[in-house]
Amino acid sequence: MADILTAQERSVLMGRIRGADTKPELFVRRALHALGYRFRTHVRGLAGRPDLVFSRRRKAVFVHGCFWHRHGCRKTYTPKSRRHFWQTKFTANVERDKRVHEQLARDGWRVFVAWECEIEADDAFVDRLVAFLGPPRILERTPRDPTGPLAGEPGTW
Numbered sequence: 001m002a003d004i005l006t007a008q009e010r011s012v013l014m015g016r017i018r019g020a021d022t023k024p025e026l027f028v029r030r031a032l033h034a035l036g037y038r039f040r041t042h043v044r045g046l047a048g049r050p051d052l053v054f055s056r057r058r059k060a061v062f063v064h065g066c067f068w069h070r071h072g073c074r075k076t077y078t079p080k081s082r083r084h085f086w087q088t089k090f091t092a093n094v095e096r097d098k099r100v101h102e103q104l105a106r107d108g109w110r111v112f113v114a115w116e117c118e119i120e121a122d123d124a125f126v127d128r129l130v131a132f133l134g135p136p137r138i139l140e141r142t143p144r145d146p147t148g149p150l151a152g153e154p155g156t157w
């Protein structure tokens with residue numbers, strides 16, 4: 001996705017927004033907003049109430065905490081006490097996520113899961129999200145210089 005963000009632009013963007021607020025969902029919202037995307041949040045009436053919804057693109061993004069949604073990374077530990085309680089809860093969460101994704105797919109939606117650990121540590125995460133969403137509107141209007149708005153006006157983020 002180098003045609004949308006250079007490595008340096010991406011790094012600056014991620015650094016600015018990470019520094020402003022570490023809550024993963026807010027980070028994703030700010031990053032996409034800065035790139036020119038417009039979306040709704042927590043849309044009722046859609047399966048699973050996705051965190052970000054791009055209605056015209058018919059795409060939905062979930063921001064998942066690794067612990068609760070069992071990503072399988074280092075954050076996916078199981079507390080030592082009350083193991084059965086936790087296992088039951090985790091299993092229910094994973095099964096609900098699966099059902100929600102299947103329902104959205106049946107309804108014609110494409111789904112992207114943004115994992116907490118990747119948002120925190122992986123700058124390429126934004127590129128994958130942009131690849132999933134397609135170009136933002138602001139870039140669609142300026143095809144000759146797709147990086148112009150970002151490269152020229154870093155202070156306006």
Ligand SMILES: [Zn+2]
Pocket residue numbers: 066071072073074075115116117118
């Ligand atoms: Zn994770």
